[in-house]
Amino acid sequence: MSVQPPSAAAPTCSLDDPRVRSVLGRLYAETRGQIFGIAGLSFEYARDWALGRKATSEIEAARLRDLYVPLNPKQGRLVYQIARSIGARRIVEFGTSAGISTIHFAAAVRDNGGGIVVGTDIEPTKVARARANVEQAGLGAYVEVREGDAQQTLVDPGGPVDLVLLDGFKALYIPILKLLTPLLHTGSVVFADNIFIFWRTLRPYVAYVQDPRNGFSSVTLALGTGTEYSVRL
Numbered sequence: 001m002s003v004q005p006p007s008a009a010a011p012t013c014s015l016d017d018p019r020v021r022s023v024l025g026r027l028y029a030e031t032r033g034q035i036f037g038i039a040g041l042s043f044e045y046a047r048d049w050a051l052g053r054k055a056t057s058e059i060e061a062a063r064l065r066d067l068y069v070p071l072n073p074k075q076g077r078l079v080y081q082i083a084r085s086i087g088a089r090r091i092v093e094f095g096t097s098a099g100i101s102t103i104h105f106a107a108a109v110r111d112n113g114g115g116i117v118v119g120t121d122i123e124p125t126k127v128a129r130a131r132a133n134v135e136q137a138g139l140g141a142y143v144e145v146r147e148g149d150a151q152q153t154l155v156d157p158g159g160p161v162d163l164v165l166l167d168g169f170k171a172l173y174i175p176i177l178k179l180l181t182p183l184l185h186t187g188s189v190v191f192a193d194n195i196f197i198f199w200r201t202l203r204p205y206v207a208y209v210q211d212p213r214n215g216f217s218s219v220t221l222a223l224g225t226g227t228e229y230s231v232r233l
């Protein structure tokens with residue numbers, strides 16, 4: 001058995017690029033500073049549940065205006081790695097917030113040789129913030145952040161989709177997945193965040209992707225607050 005010598009040029013992982021590391025480091029530090037806001041948010045959700053109230057995308061976005069609630073660093077690393085392993089060139093993201101997940105995806109797209117991350121957020125201040133953060137990370141050429149409700153902004157993401165992140169208003173996970181399904185191909189990956197904390201709202205979503213009749217193979221990972229990892233069959 002022959003042993004391959006290490007290649008002369010070290011392979012690239014843009015997550016180790018100093019500009020990317022610096023922006024992600026700052027954004028995660030800012031996220032840690034939002035702990036009291038997150039506690040307040042949990043209270044709002046508990047009150048909705050106790051009073052039998054249903055939020056809307058607009059109410060949810062207003063509550064999250066000053067909170068990033070991003071994928072955590074392990075989830076970020078995982079989505080980067082999977083985007084690399086499938087060679088993702090077009091990634092669609094429902095719920096961009098400050099751009100933390102977007103930066104992980106854009107790093108993968110750049111390392112895959114080019115492509116686009118189509119992000120979207122309904123909250124204009126988040127869109128501006130995400131665009132600035134992506135630029136600062138040096139990844140602006142790989143990202144388009146669309147402002148508005150994902151039900152409209154993601155109608156045409158521009159071509160076949162290799163990877164999707166569902167991380168916006170939870171009641172829209174199934175409608176957004178159905179909107180994008182015609183653009184998925186065998187091997188496309190769909191991540192959905194917050195499965196455990198929104199288990200009531202997301203139970204139909206999990207049932208949908210875990211039902212083989214709907215064309216996915218899917219497993220819930222105990223990562224972050226629950227990550228549904230689905231592959232298009």
Ligand SMILES: C[S@@+](CC[C@H](N)C(=O)[O-])C[C@H]1O[C@@H](n2cnc3c(N)ncnc32)[C@H](O)[C@@H]1O
Nearest residue numbers: 057061070071095097100101121122150168169
């Ligand atoms: C959990 S945050 C996204 C975090 C981001 N994916 C990350 O990892 O950095 C959810 C975002 O979804 C946005 N959002 C909620 N409903 C939306 C909708 N209908 N269309 C677009 N964005 C929406 C909110 O404004 C909020 O910024």
